[in-house]
Amino acid sequence: MITLLSTWTFGAALALVALGVFVSYRLFRFPDVTTDGSFTLGAVCATVLLVRGHDPAVATAGGMAAGAVAGIGTGLLHAVFGIEPLLSGILMTTTLASVNLVVLGRSNVPLAGRATLLERGEAAFLPLARAAGFGEAAGEAAQLAFMLVLVATAAAILFAFFRTNLGTAMRAGGDTATMARALGRDTGMLTVAGLAISNALTALSGALYGQLQGFADVQMGIGMVVWGMASVFLGAALVGQTRLGGALAAAVAGSITFRLLVATALRAGLHPDWLKASTALVVFAALVVPRLLTRRPQGSAAR
Amino acid sequence: MLDVSAATVAFTAPGGPVVRAVDGVSFQVPAGTFVVVIGTNGSGKSTLLGSIAGTVRLDSGRIAVAGHDVTRWSEQRRARFLGRVFQDPRAGTASSLTVLENLAVAARRGRPAGLAWATTRRLREEAAGRLAAIQPGLETRLDQPIGSMSGGQRQVVSLVMATWHRPEVLLLDEHTAALDPAAADRVVKATARLVRDQGLTALMVTHSLEQAAALGDRLLLVHRGRIALDVEGGSEAPPLGRGSRRPLRPPPPRRPARRRRRPHPPRPLRLTPA
Numbered sequence: 001m002i003t004l005l006s007t008w009t010f011g012a013a014l015a016l017v018a019l020g021v022f023v024s025y026r027l028f029r030f031p032d033v034t035t036d037g038s039f040t041l042g043a044v045c046a047t048v049l050l051v052r053g054h055d056p057a058v059a060t061a062g063g064m065a066a067g068a069v070a071g072i073g074t075g076l077l078h079a080v081f082g083i084e085p086l087l088s089g090i091l092m093t094t095t096l097a098s099v100n101l102v103v104l105g106r107s108n109v110p111l112a113g114r115a116t117l118l119e120r121g122e123a124a125f126l127p128l129a130r131a132a133g134f135g136e137a138a139g140e141a142a143q144l145a146f147m148l149v150l151v152a153t154a155a156a157i158l159f160a161f162f163r164t165n166l167g168t169a170m171r172a173g174g175d176t177a178t179m180a181r182a183l184g185r186d187t188g189m190l191t192v193a194g195l196a197i198s199n200a201l202t203a204l205s206g207a208l209y210g211q212l213q214g215f216a217d218v219q220m221g222i223g224m225v226v227w228g229m230a231s232v233f234l235g236a237a238l239v240g241q242t243r244l245g246g247a248l249a250a251a252v253a254g255s256i257t258f259r260l261l262v263a264t265a266l267r268a269g270l271h272p273d274w275l276k277a278s279t280a281l282v283v284f285a286a287l288v289v290p291r292l293l294t295r296r297p298q299g300s301a302a303r
Numbered sequence: 304m305l306d307v308s309a310a311t312v313a314f315t316a317p318g319g320p321v322v323r324a325v326d327g328v329s330f331q332v333p334a335g336t337f338v339v340v341i342g343t344n345g346s347g348k349s350t351l352l353g354s355i356a357g358t359v360r361l362d363s364g365r366i367a368v369a370g371h372d373v374t375r376w377s378e379q380r381r382a383r384f385l386g387r388v389f390q391d392p393r394a395g396t397a398s399s400l401t402v403l404e405n406l407a408v409a410a411r412r413g414r415p416a417g418l419a420w421a422t423t424r425r426l427r428e429e430a431a432g433r434l435a436a437i438q439p440g441l442e443t444r445l446d447q448p449i450g451s452m453s454g455g456q457r458q459v460v461s462l463v464m465a466t467w468h469r470p471e472v473l474l475l476d477e478h479t480a481a482l483d484p485a486a487a488d489r490v491v492k493a494t495a496r497l498v499r500d501q502g503l504t505a506l507m508v509t510h511s512l513e514q515a516a517a518l519g520d521r522l523l524l525v526h527r528g529r530i531a532l533d534v535e536g537g538s539e540a541p542p543l544g545r546g547s548r549r550p551l552r553p554p555p556p557r558r559p560a561r562r563r564r565r566p567h568p569p570r571p572l573r574l575t576p577a
Contacts, residue, residue, distance in 0.1 A: 172397040184379050
C-alpha cells in the first residue's frame with residue numbers, strides 16, 4: 001500500500017514534466033530537450049537553497065524560476081539566432097550540465113534532514129488522510145494528496161492561461177505561425193514565453209522530485225524529455241483527441257499511469273537497466289497503436 | 304492608401320546571376336480602390352505582395368501604408384494596418400483552435416494581447432452575427448476546431464478575421480486558388496461583399512481574369528519584376544494606358560478555332576510600360 005502510494009506520488013511529481021512537455025511539444029511543436037537539463041536544474045537549485053537554510057517554498061520557487069530562465073535561453077537561441085529547435089535545446093541542456101555541477105558543487109547532495117515542501121504538505125493533509133482511513137499509510141497518502149492538489153492547481157492555471165487572449169495567441173502561434181504573425185503576434189517571443197512556462201513546470205517537477213527522494217543528483221534529469229513525451233502520448237492514447245482541458249488532464253493521467261506501468265514492470269522482474277529502453281518502447285507503442293486502431297494516414301501520429 | 308515607390312527585391316541564385324524579382328516598381332493605391340495584380344509564374348507578383356506584407360525585405364525603395372513608412376517594419380508590426388488572406392487556408396487559420404478562438408486572435412490584431420478571457424460572450428455574439436451575414440450556417444460552428452471545416456469555409460472565416468478590424472489595406476494572395484470552383488465562387492462573393500460593405504482598399508494577386516474583372520477597379524500586369532501594364536477599369540476612371548478606356552470585363556467566350564490556310568509566325572507580345 002505504502003509503495004503504491006509512493007509510486008503515485010512520484011508519478012504525480014513527474015506529471016508536471018508531462019505538462020511542461022505538453023506546452024512545448026504539443027502547443028508549440030518544439031521538441032525541447034532542455035527538459036533534461038531544467039529538471040535537474042530545478043532539483044539542484046531547490047536543494048542548494050534548502051541546504052543553505054531557505055524556506056522550502058522559496059527554494060522550490062527558486063528552482064522553478066531557474067527553469068524558466070533556461071527555457072528563455074533555449075527560446076532566444078531559436079527565436080533570435082535562428083537555431084533549430086532541437087539544436088537549441090541540445091546547446092542549452094549541454095550548458096546546464098556544467099551549470100548544474102557548478103551550482104551543486106559535486107555530483108550528489110543530500111538534503112540531510114532539512115524540512116521540505118512535501119513534509120509541509122504532508123502535515124497539512126495528514127488529518128484528512130487519517131480521517132479517510134489510511135492508517136499506517138496516512139503519511140504517504142497525505143503526500144500524494146498534496147502532490148495531486150499541486151498538479152491540479154498547475155493544470156488549472158495552465159488551462160485558464162491558455163484561454164486568455166495572450167494564451168490563445170500563443171496556441172495560435174504554436175499551431176500556425178503565419179496566421180499569428182499576420183495578426184500581429186511576434187511568434188518568436190511567444191515561443192520564448194512558451195518555453196519559459198514549459199521549463200518552469202519541468203524545473204518545479206525536479207525541485208519536488210529532489211525533495212521526495214531526499215537528494216539532488218546531476219544525472220537525475222537524463223531521459224526526462226522522453227518520459228514527458230511518453231506521458232503525453234500515453235495520455236492522448238488513453239483519452240483520445242480532445243480540447244485543451246481534456247488534453248491537459250490526459251497528460252497528467254498519462255504520467256501517473258506510466259509511472260504505475262514502470263513500477264509494475266520492475267516488480268514483475270524487469271531489470272532496471274532496461275528501464276530507459278522500455279520508456280522508448282512505450283512512446284513507440286503510444287504513437288503507433290492509436291494509428292493502427294484508427295488507420296490514420298502515415299505521419300500524423302506525432303501530433 | 305498604399306504607396307510603393309521604386310521597390311526592388313533581388314535574389315542571387317547560387318553561382319548564378321542576380322535576379323531582380325521586383326525591379327523598381329512604383330504605384331499608389333488610393334483609399335477604397337480594389338487593385339488586382341496578375342502575372343505569370345515567376346513574374347514577381349507574389350514577391351511584390353510579400354514585400355508589402357513584410358515577409359520579403361526590400362533591397363531598395365519604400366513602402367508606405369496610411370502615411371506610415373513601413374519599409375523597415377516587421378511583418379507582425381505591419382499587421383496593425385494590413386489584413387491578409389493566404390492562398391492556403393491552413394496558413395491563415397490555426398487548425399487546432401476553434402472558429403471562435405481564431406476570431407478571438409483576429410479581434411486583437413493591432414492591440415496588445417493581454418490576459419483578459421479570449422472568448423467572451425460579447426465576442427461570440429459578434430462573431431455569430433458577422434459569420435451569419437457573410438455565409439449563413441457558419442455561425443453554428445463557432446465551437447468546432449477550424450481544422451474540421453472545408454477549405455472554402457476556412458477562407459470565408461479567414462476573410463472575416465482579416466477584416467474584423469477594418470484594415471488600411473486588405474492583401475489577398477490568390478486566396479481562391481486552392482479551392483474548387485463552387486467554393487471559390489462563394490469566397491469571391493464574400494470578398495466582394497466585405498470590400499463593398501467596409502469600403503476597403505484591397506490588393507489581390509490572382510491567376511483568374513474572371514475574378515480580376517468581377518472584383519477589381521484596376522489591374523496591374525506584372526512581368527519580369529516590373530509593372531508591364533496598369534489598367535484602370537470603370538467608365539469614370541481616367542485612362543492610364545493605351546486601350547484602357549473600356550471597363551474591365553470577363554473575356555468573351557472562346558469561339559471554336561477556325562482552320563487557317565496559311566500559318567503565320569507568332570508576333571512578339573508588346574507590352575506598354577506603365
